[in-house]
Amino acid sequence: MGWESKKGRDGLIRQTLKIGTRGSALALTQTRQIAALLQNQYPSMQIEIVVIKTSGDIQKDVPLAKIGGKGLFIKEIEEALLAGTVDLAIHSMKDLPAELPEGLQIAAVPVREDPRDVLISAAGRGVDDLPEGARIGTGSLRRIVQLHSWRPDLEIVPIRGNLDTRIRKMKQGDFDGIVVAAAGILRMGWAEQVTQFIPAERMLPAVGQGVLCLETRIGEADLDAGLAFLEDGRTRREVTAERAFLRRLGGGCSLPVAAFAEERGDALLIRGMVGSLDEQTLIRHRLQGSAEKAVDLGTELADALLDGGGRAFL
Numbered sequence: 569m570g571w572e573s574k575k576g577r578d579g580l581i582r583q584t585l586k587i588g589t590r591g592s593a594l595a596l597t598q599t600r601q602i603a604a605l606l607q608n609q610y611p612s613m614q615i616e617i618v619v620i621k622t623s624g625d626i627q628k629d630v631p632l633a634k635i636g637g638k639g640l641f642i643k644e645i646e647e648a649l650l651a652g653t654v655d656l657a658i659h660s661m662k663d664l665p666a667e668l669p670e671g672l673q674i675a676a677v678p679v680r681e682d683p684r685d686v687l688i689s690a691a692g693r694g695v696d697d698l699p700e701g702a703r704i705g706t707g708s709l710r711r712i713v714q715l716h717s718w719r720p721d722l723e724i725v726p727i728r729g730n731l732d733t734r735i736r737k738m739k740q741g742d743f744d745g746i747v748v749a750a751a752g753i754l755r756m757g758w759a760e761q762v763t764q765f766i767p768a769e770r771m772l773p774a775v776g777q778g779v780l781c782l783e784t785r786i787g788e789a790d791l792d793a794g795l796a797f798l799e800d801g802r803t804r805r806e807v808t809a810e811r812a813f814l815r816r817l818g819g820g821c822s823l824p825v826a827a828f829a830e831e832r833g834d835a836l837l838i839r840g841m842v843g844s845l846d847e848q849t850l851i852r853h854r855l856q857g858s859a860e861k862a863v864d865l866g867t868e869l870a871d872a873l874l875d876g877g878g879r880a881f882l
């Protein structure tokens with residue numbers, strides 16, 4: 569197709585590389601961080617960041633759980649990738665559906681940022697210190713069921729919008745606190761806002777939380793090779809297990825789910841959770857096995873949760 573792919577002085581992959589991303593402050597920040605690493609590796613390559621509006625950005629006021637369907641922040645970017653408008657897409661792995669469209673692949677998975685959720689609150693430093701009945705903003709079913717089982721007295725209030733909007737709403741008194749991903753806050757440089765890093769034991773992170781996904785078209789070996797320096801093997805194995813879990817539960821599954829894998833030496837520990845839609849019941853399970861068997865582990869964990877009562881929630 570269109571681009572020239574001769575190697576330059578610094579072994580550049582392409583003379584120009586177009587990177588597709590959403591336009592939110594977080595998406596742009598994380599895309600610029602990866603673009604800077606690429607530019608440093610290939611100083612004479614021309615990098616262009618192409619901002620793409622996704623359906624998730626357009627339907628701003630509808631709660632995500634209500635819109636249904638996965639890949640809301642992804643679809644239009646993948647279409648641009650398939651059409652050749654961009655050569656590389658950078659997403660939050662958490663937003664990526666279990667199944668990729670034909671012809672696309674996860675080319676590289678950079679090292680994982682802090683996978684935990686955080687509390688940002690004016691009313692108490694940690695979830696345990698929050699006053700009785702405190703109002704906590706979150707729109708995620710996964711966070712709602714886990715908060716509910718931890719502190720049944722809390723009033724959970726639906727919230728959407730970008731990170732800065734959420735923090736602003738909290739500060740102006742709409743909420744006593746919000747729960748969001750540590751990774752977004754840390755990438756934005758807002759660590760001092762955090763009042764508690766919530767342990768994974770208390771709040772299991774979403775599949776892929778804290779991980780970025782570099783997605784490309786299949787069959788462009790020069791690009792794959794040129795991105796390989798960004799790959800982190802450990803993160804790849806963890807995410808492979810978590811995404812196998814998600815795939816087994818079924819892409820369209822709208823239940824609250826979480827899975828979090830951690831490599832320890834040669835072993836992979838994966839913990840998972842499924843909740844009922846009425847937010848009343850929550851099932852947990854954990855498995856450990858060889859890191860080389862990441863897919864099997866994730867799949868087995870999903871089966872264990874389904875067999876252990878989760879099937880009844882579907």
Ligand SMILES: NCc1[nH]cc(CCC(=O)O)c1CC(=O)O
Nearest residue numbers: 660662748749751752777778779
């Ligand atoms: N659903 C939006 C979204 N997608 C990824 C992140 C955080 C960054 C990450 O997990 O990499 C967020 C915001 C949040 O959940 O607080």
